[in-house]
Amino acid sequence: MTNYTEGLDYAKEQDKNDTLSHYRNQFHIPKDKDGNDWLYFTGNSLGLQPKATQDYIQQELNDWANLGVEGHFEAKNPWMPYHEFLTESMAKIVGAKPIEVVVMNTLTTNLHLLMVSFYQPTKKKYKIVIESDAFPSDRYAVQTQLNFHGFDADEGLIEWKPRKGEDLLNIEDLETILEEQGDEIALLLIGGVNYYTGQYLDLKRIAEIGHAKNCMVGIDLAHGAGNVPLELHDSGIDFAAWCTYKYLNSGPGSLGGLFVHEKHAHNKELKKFAGWWSHNKSTRFNMRQPLDIIPGAEGWQLSNPPILSMAAIKASLDMFEEVGMKALREKSEKLTGYFEFLLKGLNNDKIKIITPSNPKERGCQLSIQVQDSDKSLHKKLTEAHIITDWREPDVIRCAPVPLYNTFEDVYRMVEKLKEILS
Ligand SMILES: *Cc1c(COP(=O)(O)O)cnc(C)c1O
Numbered sequence: 001m002t003n004y005t006e007g008l009d010y011a012k013e014q015d016k017n018d019t020l021s022h023y024r025n026q027f028h029i030p031k032d033k034d035g036n037d038w039l040y041f042t043g044n045s046l047g048l049q050p051k052a053t054q055d056y057i058q059q060e061l062n063d064w065a066n067l068g069v070e071g072h073f074e075a076k077n078p079w080m081p082y083h084e085f086l087t088e089s090m091a092k093i094v095g096a097k098p099i100e101v102v103v104m105n106t107l108t109t110n111l112h113l114l115m116v117s118f119y120q121p122t123k124k125k126y127k128i129v130i131e132s133d134a135f136p137s138d139r140y141a142v143q144t145q146l147n148f149h150g151f152d153a154d155e156g157l158i159e160w161k162p163r164k165g166e167d168l169l170n171i172e173d174l175e176t177i178l179e180e181q182g183d184e185i186a187l188l189l190i191g192g193v194n195y196y197t198g199q200y201l202d203l204k205r206i207a208e209i210g211h212a213k214n215c216m217v218g219i220d221l222a223h224g225a226g227n228v229p230l231e232l233h234d235s236g237i238d239f240a241a242w243c244t245y246k247y248l249n250s251g252p253g254s255l256g257g258l259f260v261h262e263k264h265a266h267n268k269e270l271k272k273f274a275g276w277w278s279h280n281k282s283t284r285f286n287m288r289q290p291l292d293i294i295p296g297a298e299g300w301q302l303s304n305p306p307i308l309s310m311a312a313i314k315a316s317l318d319m320f321e322e323v324g325m326k327a328l329r330e331k332s333e334k335l336t337g338y339f340e341f342l343l344k345g346l347n348n349d350k351i352k353i354i355t356p357s358n359p360k361e362r363g364c365q366l367s368i369q370v371q372d373s374d375k376s377l378h379k380k381l382t383e384a385h386i387i388t389d390w391r392e393p394d395v396i397r398c399a400p401v402p403l404y405n406t407f408e409d410v411y412r413m414v415e416k417l418k419e420i421l422s
Contacts, residue, residue, distance in 0.1 A: 182213030
């Protein structure tokens, strides 16, 4: 465990010794009207823009201007196979094999497409388990899947809840749910890092618990990808989906990522919705071929993808490739640990950190619960250009992102918090 010290000098010293500190300069940091950098702690919601992104997108605009349709083959980065340029780096970020990963569509869309394949309910085995504080989009997705298959959403949805008086999920309670109702459960769809509490769950354990009762196991990694170290292949989960505009800095509404475990890569029995981009690349343009779906994650694609959005993803992934998740995670643990140290030092009952304090059970985000749901704290931070986000009912989410946040950012944020609280 790192030993931290209070005071600005210590924060500055940490930044000086930080081997990743130069990456901050590779991002546009929003500024107030006097030209001072905002203290930006919402990379968990929308990651900042890498300066390189503009050039990556400009390249595709130029090739489109100069080559028109020929850009599909003649562009510097040909558009036909463009998604393939993203696969390897993305696979590394989530600990998967290239055949298991593809970048396509957006997160909720991908969850639905994955459930077409991995939610195959029967009259007896049809229920879906989610965590009680699941992100609304995930909840709506599973509710409507239940409806689509003719089930009552209230009856078919099982919530894994924290125990009374607690904020975090306990894996033993998931075990109990499966022991008691496993025969009726078809699917577990769980947020790997909870958007509200920041709790990072043991995915391997969840997979074992689900598989022991013949359930499919899917994980939403919106708050995991690019944030925590992931070993999706080894975890044994069946599928996962995530977005790239949070920790992966690819811009608002950008494309998502999808993982399907290798064990399903060649299974032709799996039900799938298909389009021409699901079809064998070598005969795709013969146009009169019977459907021949590509093995692995690529087989879930439907359409030819938006290249401008993919260019932004490429800009970001090239940076992740250079830094590597290992170095990123090392800094992240230190930075978030320091944040926790300073917050605890405030010794103020008005705020409580609900995120696990074990670094293995969290990413960079700390969720600060505010007594009496007092929103004014968040408002005053925002007025000081300290950007965090408020999540109902009573939490301020704060994510010091190791690629662009500094120890000094964290120090100044907590100083301001101290001032507001006193
Ligand atoms: C951010 C987030 C989403 C957003 O879904 P989109 O389809 O990308 O709009 C969904 N689920 C979770 C858990 C999220 O954190």
